Amino acid sequence: MSSMAKRHMWHIAAAALVVVAGCAAPTTGAPQPGEIDVRTLDIGPYSAEPLDSYDEYLHSLRHGTSLAISRLANHVATGIDIDSKLRYGTGVQEITKPDDVKNVLAEQNVPVAARNKMLFGFASGSSDFRPEPHVAVPPESTLTTVTVMQFPDSESAERAAAEFEEVDFSVASDQNERVQLAKYPVARSHWRPGTPTIGSVISHGNYVVSTFISTSKPDLADLTSLVEKVYTAQLPMLDTLAPLSAEQTLRLDLDPDGVIRRVLNPGKLAVPSVGSLATYELQGFLHWQTDRAAAKNLYAPGERFAFSGAYSPSTNSYTRGIAQSFGKGIDRFLDGAILIRTRDIDAAQALWSTILDAPDTRQAPPMVPDSKCAELPTDRYVKDWVCAVRYRNYVGYVWSTQLQDSQQRAAAQYALLANSQ
Structure with a gap:
C-alpha cells in the first residue's frame, strides 16, 4: 500500500472515531508513521x-582558544568574497599562539605577536586555479591569503600592524618599496618592483588583517586592486564580531x-x-x-x-x-x-x-x-x-x-x- 493511501486511511479512521465518540473532544493533527528501532x-x-x-x-584557555578561532572563521573572507574568480580554497591555518604566526608571516614576526599579546587568529588561502592535493598550483595562478588576528585592544592591534610591516619590509629593505592604497590610506603595504607579489597589513579595532597576494605578472595596479578588494570584503565582517577578552575566551561553550x-x-x-x-x-x-x-x-x-x-x-x-x-x-x-x-x-x-x-x-x-x-x-x-x-x-x-x-x-x-x- 502506498504511503498516500495509508495516510488517507488514517484520516478516515480518525474521522470515524470522532463520529462514534460523539461528545469526546477530537484530537487534532495528522498521525505520523512510527520510526524504526535504531537498536x-x-x-x-x-x-x-x-x-x-x-x-x-571542561573549560580551559586552550579549549576556549580553539572555539574562538572557529568563531572568528565565520567572519573571515574567502576568495569568492574578494573576487568571483578566486573560487578555490588552497589551505587554512589556525593560529593558537604567537609562534604559529610563522606559518603565515615571516618568522621574524613571532616576537611582534608575542610582544603585543596576540590572542588567536585564522588564515585562509584562495586561488583562481583548482589545486590538487599536495601539488603546488602553477605560477600563472592568482593566490591570496587572508590572515585575521585578534589582540587585547585596539592600541596593541595598531602597534602590532605597524611592527609587522616594518619587520616584513626590513627582510629586503634595499629592494622593497612602500605602496599607498587609495581606498585604504591607513593600510601599510609594500612590494618588490618586478616581482608579482604584494603584502599589506591593517588594524581594525582589536583586529589585525594581513594579506599576501601573488599574481602571474608584476602589475602593481592589479596587485593593489586585489588588496583593496580584500579589505572591502574583510573589514565589514569584523564589524559584526565583538572581540573577546581572555576571560570570555575561557568561558566559551x-x-x-x-x-x-x-x-x-x-x-x-x-x-x-x-x-x-x-x-x-x-x-x-x-x-x-x-x-x-x-x-x-x-x-x-x-x-x-x-x-x-x-x-x-x-x-x-x-x-x-x-x-x-x-x-x-x-x-x-x-x-x-x-x-x-x-x-x-x-x-x-x-x-x-x-x-x-x-x-x-x-x-x-x-x-x-x-x-x-x-x-x-x-x-x-x-x-x-x-x-x-x-x-x-x-x-x-x-x-x-x-x-x-x-x-x-x-x-x-x-x-x-x-x-x-
Whole structure:
C-alpha cells in the first residue's frame, strides 16, 4: 500500500472515531508513521549516544582558544568574497599562539605577536586555479591569503600592524618599496618592483588583517586592486564580531547550538579543535571546501555545520609565510564526519538529495532510511567511501577507507540523531 493511501486511511479512521465518540473532544493533527528501532541497526563499534550523555566539557584557555578561532572563521573572507574568480580554497591555518604566526608571516614576526599579546587568529588561502592535493598550483595562478588576528585592544592591534610591516619590509629593505592604497590610506603595504607579489597589513579595532597576494605578472595596479578588494570584503565582517577578552575566551561553550552532541564522535572526545570538533556557520564552513563557489550553492540550506575528525587545520606545505604555502589544497582526514542542521525538513531533504550525485543503491547501509553511499575518486593510496543520511532537519556526511565501516558510521550517525531528540 502506498504511503498516500495509508495516510488517507488514517484520516478516515480518525474521522470515524470522532463520529462514534460523539461528545469526546477530537484530537487534532495528522498521525505520523512510527520510526524504526535504531537498536536493530549495525553500528559496529560506534556510539549512538549524544556526547553530553557520557562526557562533560571542561573549560580551559586552550579549549576556549580553539572555539574562538572557529568563531572568528565565520567572519573571515574567502576568495569568492574578494573576487568571483578566486573560487578555490588552497589551505587554512589556525593560529593558537604567537609562534604559529610563522606559518603565515615571516618568522621574524613571532616576537611582534608575542610582544603585543596576540590572542588567536585564522588564515585562509584562495586561488583562481583548482589545486590538487599536495601539488603546488602553477605560477600563472592568482593566490591570496587572508590572515585575521585578534589582540587585547585596539592600541596593541595598531602597534602590532605597524611592527609587522616594518619587520616584513626590513627582510629586503634595499629592494622593497612602500605602496599607498587609495581606498585604504591607513593600510601599510609594500612590494618588490618586478616581482608579482604584494603584502599589506591593517588594524581594525582589536583586529589585525594581513594579506599576501601573488599574481602571474608584476602589475602593481592589479596587485593593489586585489588588496583593496580584500579589505572591502574583510573589514565589514569584523564589524559584526565583538572581540573577546581572555576571560570570555575561557568561558566559551563547546556546543551552544546543540549540534556537536549530535555528530558522530568515534573517539568520544569533548576536546574542541577547529578541524576535528567544531561548529561553523556557512561562511566558516566554506573555508574548508575546495570549490567554494559550488559549495556555497550546494550547502546554502545549512544553518550549522559540525565537524568530527574532518579536516587538518594547517596547510600541507613546508613553505612558510607566503601565499604559495597555501597553494596545495585542503587536507581531509581519512575518516570523519560532518553534520549539517538545516532550517527545516524540506531543506534537509533537498540537501540530502544532492549531496551525493551518483550513489550506488547497492551500497546503502542496511535498514537505514534516507541513506546512500558512494565511492569517490581519489589519488590517495586508499579508497574513499562516503555515506549521507538524513534525519528530520539534519544531514550527516561520513566517510572511511572501507565500505562496511562507512555504512556502520552512517547507521551510527542516524541512530545518534534519533537518540538525541
